[in-house]
Amino acid sequence: MTAPNETPPRVDYTHQVCGTTNTLSRDAALEMAANPDSRPSLYCVGCGDAHPAKEFVWDADNAPVSVPIA
Numbered sequence: 001m002t003a004p005n006e007t008p009p010r011v012d013y014t015h016q017v018c019g020t021t022n023t024l025s026r027d028a029a030l031e032m033a034a035n036p037d038s039r040p041s042l043y044c045v046g047c048g049d050a051h052p053a054k055e056f057v058w059d060a061d062n063a064p065v066s067v068p069i070a
């Protein structure tokens, strides 16, 4: 249910615990933008495991990924 030409506002996110930057797939980024609660946990390539969304921030503005995008 997303427009094909819609650009995800933020795709790179950092795991604050280990400092690794991760990149969401386009579909996942759009889903997060529309409904942050859809992903209570996120995968971190640095840790090789999933962690609570509250441990991550968006690279673009250091905003918590668990907060809806205005």
Ligand SMILES: [Zn+2]
Residues within 6 Å of the ligand: 015, 017, 018, 019, 020, 044, 045, 046, 047, 048
């Ligand atoms: Zn990590």
